[in-house]
Amino acid sequence: MKLDPFYLIVDSADWIERLVPLGVKLVQLRIKDRSDEDIRGQIRAAKAVCALHGCQLIVNDYWQIAIEEGCDFVHLGQEDLAEADVAAIRSAGLKLGLSTHDGTELETALAAKPDYVALGPIYPTILKKMKWEPQGLARISAWRERVRPLPLVAIGGLNTDRLEGVFTHGADSAAVVTDITLNADPEGRTREWIERTARWR
Numbered sequence: 001m002k003l004d005p006f007y008l009i010v011d012s013a014d015w016i017e018r019l020v021p022l023g024v025k026l027v028q029l030r031i032k033d034r035s036d037e038d039i040r041g042q043i044r045a046a047k048a049v050c051a052l053h054g055c056q057l058i059v060n061d062y063w064q065i066a067i068e069e070g071c072d073f074v075h076l077g078q079e080d081l082a083e084a085d086v087a088a089i090r091s092a093g094l095k096l097g098l099s100t101h102d103g104t105e106l107e108t109a110l111a112a113k114p115d116y117v118a119l120g121p122i123y124p125t126i127l128k129k130m131k132w133e134p135q136g137l138a139r140i141s142a143w144r145e146r147v148r149p150l151p152l153v154a155i156g157g158l159n160t161d162r163l164e165g166v167f168t169h170g171a172d173s174a175a176v177v178t179d180i181t182l183n184a185d186p187e188g189r190t191r192e193w194i195e196r197t198a199r200w201r
């Protein structure tokens with residue numbers, strides 16, 4: 001399976017309606033601390049926009065609602081994975097991306113036979129407090145060998161100036177939140193990401 005090299009992560013269907021029509025082909029809906037009803041509505045709206053624009057939607061955390069809403073891809077972290085029914089995700093036909101932050105987590109992730117593995121945080125991130133030190137670029141190369149033939153996603157503190165580094169060290173896709181959502185011009189920055197990832201598309 002090939003992932004688009006630009007992996008946008010946003011926290012609402014509104015962001016998806018705003019940015020996906022610009023040409024984003026891979027987007028994660030990552031919503032925290034909302035009711036299931038709200039999440040369901042957001043997933044429904046996001047799914048409709050993504051279908052219209054040929055964009056792969058990945059739902060973070062809420063795998064049960066994703067199944068019920070007919071989505072085809074979810075992302076889970078290690079704590080999510082420990083509580084999830086992976087067999088149910090698989091039998092419903094969904095693909096699965098998993099987070100990793102150290103070697104033990106990588107072993108756990110690979111044992112679950114995911115469709116991609118994410119490694120982070122590559123650089124310091126301001127989005128959320130993390131217990132891991134930044135991994136650095138060399139860790140991407142190490143993961144590349146261990147994860148092959150699965151796609152490898154790099155995440156954490158990425159911006160357009162850091163793309164060359166993550167791709168030359170072996171990432172297949174670069175995931176981003178704040179470099180776009182906190183940018184003074186999110187649409188302009190999204191276009192820049194699309195252009196600057198074109199070489200790896």
Ligand SMILES: Cc1ncc(COP(=O)(O)OP(=O)(O)O)c(N)n1
Nearest residue numbers: 060075076077078099118153155175
């Ligand atoms: C592509 C990608 N990589 C990592 C994460 C982080 O997942 P997780 O560890 O479950 O943390 P939350 O995002 O749920 O806070 C991700 N969402 N996407």
Ligand SMILES: Cc1nc(C(=O)O)sc1CCOP(=O)(O)O
Nearest residue numbers: 120121125127156157176177178
């Ligand atoms: C949601 C998330 N997960 C990470 C991990 O390492 O698992 S880093 C991260 C935050 C990514 O946001 P930004 O692009 O703003 O740094």
Ligand SMILES: [Mg+2]
Nearest residue numbers: 061076077080
């Ligand atoms: Mg999670």
